[in-house]
Amino acid sequence: MKLESHADRAANLPEVVLQVDRLKKVIGKKTIVENVSFTVREGEIFGFLGPNGAGKTTTIRMLVDLIRPTEGSVSICGHQVNRNPELALSYVGSIVENPEVYSYLTGYENLEQFARMQPGISKERLKEVAALVGLDARIHDKVKTYSLGMRQRLGIAQALLGAPKLLILDEPTNGLDPKGIKELRQFIRSLADQGMAVVVSSHLLSEIQLMCDRVAIISRGKVLASGPVAELIRNSSSYVAWQLVPRVRGEEALRALGCQLIEHPGEVLDDALLTGSMEGSILTEMREEEIRELIPQLVKAGIQIQGAHKINPTLEQLFLEMTERESIE
Amino acid sequence: MRALNNQIMGLVQNETEKMIKKKRFYVVLLVLLVLVPVFSYAQMKQAESKREKYGTDWRREVQQAITDNQNSLGSDRVPEEWKKYRQVYIQQMKYYLEHNVNPAAPGGVTFTREFLDNAATLFIPLLIMGLGSDIVSAERTTGTIKMLLTRPVRRWKILLSKLITLLMFVSLTVLAVFVICYLISGMFFGYKGFQLPVFTGFRLDGASVDLSSVHAVPQWKYLFMQAGLVWYVGVVVAILALMVSVLVRSTAASIIIMMSSLIAGNILTNMASAWTSAKYLFMVNLGLTDYLAGTPVPIEGMSLGFSLIVLGIWAACSLIVSFLVFTKQDILN
Amino acid sequence: MGKGSRVWKITGVVSVAATLMLVCGFAYAVSDVIFPVPPDTGSAGLENAASDERQVAPGNMDVTAVGDSLAKGTGDDTGSGFARAVSELLQKQGVDSKLVNNLGINGLTTSGVLPMLDEDGVQYALRQAGVIILSIGANDLFAGADQMTGLPDEDQLLNKMKQAEERFVKIVEEIRKINSEAQLVYVMLYNPFSDLEEVREQGNRIVQEWNQFAAAVMASTGQGLAIPTSDLFTFNAGRYLAEDHFHPNRDGYQAIAERIVQALAVTTVSGEERK
Secondary structure (H helix, E strand, C coil), rough: HCCCCHHHHHHHCCCCCEEEEEHHHHHHEEEEEEEEEEEEEECCEEECCCCCCCCHHEEEEEHCCCCCCCCEEEECEEECCCCCCHHHHHHHEEEEEEEEECCCCCCHHHHHHHHHEEEEEHHHHHHHHHHCCCCCCCCEHHHHHHHHHHHHHHHHHHHHCCCCEEEEECCCCCCCCHHHHHHHHHHHHHHHCCCCCEEEEEEHHHHHHHHCCCEEECCCCCCEEEEEEEHHHHHHCEEEEEEECCCCHHHHHHHHHHCCCCCCCCHCCCCCHHCHCCCCEEEEEEEHHHHHHHHHHHHHHEEEEEEEEECEEEEEHHHHHHCCCCCCC | CCHHHHHHHHHHHHHHHHHHHCCCHHHHHHHHHHHHHHHCCCCHCCCCCCCCHHCHHHHHHHHHHHHHHHHHHCCCCCCCHHHHHHHHHHHHHHHHCCCCCCCCCHHHHHHHHHHHHHHHHCCCHHHHHHHHHCCCCHCCCCCCHHHCCCCCHHHHHHHHHHHHHHHHHHHHHHHHHHHHHHHHHHHCCCCCCCEEEEEECEHHHHHHHECCCEEEEEEHHHHHHHHHHHHHHHHHHHHHHHHHHHHHHHHHHHHHHHHHHHHHHHHHHHHHHHHHHHHHCHHCCCCHHHHCCCCCCCCCCHHHHHHHHHHHHHHHHHHHHHHHHHHCCCCCC | HHHHHHHHHHHHHHHHHHHHHHHHHHHHHHEEEEEECCHHHHHHHHHHHHHCCCCCCCCCCCCCEEHHHHHHCCCCCCCCCHHHHHHHHHCCCCCCCCCCEEEEEECCHHHHHHCCCHHHHHHHHHHHHCEEEEECHHHHHHHHCCCCEEEHHHHHHHHHHHHHHHHHHHHHHHHHHHHCEEEEEEECCCCCEEEEECHHHHHHHHHHHHHHHHHHHHHHCEEEEECCHHHHCCCCCHHEEECCCEEHHHHHHHHHHHHHHHHHHHHHHHHHHHC
């Protein structure tokens, strides 16, 4: 562990905060999670993406010692969660699923509760955190009277209380309105900018795409892919929408040149993308280099090219490809 | 060590705050404030009708009670266990008469003593169960357990703090029962009677009573002893409730489990004398104050020492189970 | 934190104090039950405090009944028996009277009464009374007998009766020792088998003999009365006997009570005249 962090420093990489190594969980005879490994570094927002029931929550719970892994290990800032939970968890703030707080206490009393569970949290820190999430005006009201968004913010406040190095948010946008989601996104980004490592799990791919630097995609208990969001997208093939005149000859020419045409674009792309200017275009799937080779050949064949639009795949497509169209919702 | 103490202290403070803010203890106090006057009033009515017949002459009343019980001894319809019970009662009452001591001198203190004798096996355990049986399961039902267990605190410390808090409230409940009983019944019967003598030390040998160790104690001392025994019962019930609360996820289920086993105990003590191995069940052993009063035991072979050990073993096993399960358990929901 | 921490402090301190106290109580109780202190002089002191025993005021007509099922009132559906009936009848006549205690116990024999008379409670109840009603003997003579088996043979019975008579004398003496002032009323026996032809004769003889003896004993004691009852049941068994054909019913008890009151009335009036 130590060696690694020295090596990191030498390579000028930020320090590893969370190291997940070959996690496996078997409940009864069922393997819920298998061979899940990833690392999260300082200042990084890491997305954990997968449909419901893919093992996301189980993995998140193993990170914070709610579930004991059958195999593998989780270490936080160099401390194994299983062996030394008190030390390891002192670096973590988390919300697992919903931000469950005591509704018969006030927001402030809730924060006091959590403050007493870790050393060195001053009254000032309580107030500071309450202000940070914008709850200071109602912090002395009973949580019963809070809206879902306010509870969410209280949850974040308690997670931030101990100034954690690692923040774990399980489905943080659940129940928030679009404005709230945007605010949360900005807030998380600002935390990361201050050097915090953040793990966000979600089944909403667009969220992850907007929020995260790196992502691991999990399905049926296994990590299908992981890496920087941009890199994952670059490595996958993109779609090209051709607007050719005349359309029928264009189609023939593309086929003749060995292109794969997509008969039902609605199945792979959002319909909204294909309306408007791109109405009636021919959709193909190819790598970026291929486009450049194709254009002169089409011109040679006497086909007029009115437009060739490259459409970058969203994570959604990526995900659909990987999970063989497994239902997301 | 200091740090550990501070940490546990903080956790206990948390649990105490939750217990108070959940208003559980207020409910206990409320129940007492409503029920004790009801019992006091009923008792007063009963005392009034007796006074009509016997005036202030308690000796005649006690003698009549003896005669009535003697009469029922001759009846074949009365079950043998009841006869034993009545024979013992007769001998005790005779002892009181011989020593010219009123076994039930009216007064707030006597009321408290009698109330405690009746409340020890069901009423107080129920109150304590109400405090304890959701102490863990409520955290699971509402999901706050996740917040609790993702803190940098070992799980056994969390459970220990819950246990300590529960025991604190057991003491407070027992204290509250005494204080409220005395204060309220005092309004009906007067606040005197701390110095009145009560006999204890009746040793039962079948249907006969060994009087060699009977001695009088002032009523306040008797109350003091009663409270101690009731407290022990309360602690055991609290520990059992804690275990059920750890094992069962739903609050409602854990309350039902505790409640039915307590009530089953009460029923069993009334009819289980033939089934002697029932004496190893905890619920049959809750009547510790009976040993003080010299009431016959529900099942042959029971004694204070026996009951204390049985209850102690139950409590110890529940503690072991509670801590093992709580520290190992995966929180899946 | 002000209020919250104050509540916590109070709760903490009170509960710790209460726990300490309760633990002490527990330890004390356990040691007291398991290793009891032998009775000390403390309880002797209590006995001394007990001697506020007053003698009955003259003219007191409070009733204590002692003896067998008849004294108790078995067979009377209202449960009062002649003891309460006597007290009520006296009240109707304007005499201040109450039932002190009904000490009747089903199945009591002469040998059962004797130890009872040593008991403090019984002595106390007897001392409180101006009228003591005694009913005893039937169980000595008719014990084990019922309408099916009839009566045991003559010799055995006579032997039994002799012993019972001795004890009866003792009982009367004892009662007199406890309370020499009160009027002592003995309710004499009746033949419960008068409607059974086979044993009627024998029963009558025995009852007659016993009653004669008892009447003599009562006559020899001061303030003693023997109330005959057998004539009530000779021809009116159906009217006065309960369903068990053994005990009187409500009317039977009432009839006995009236006789007692009639017998008492004389002394009452004279008592008032004395005033």
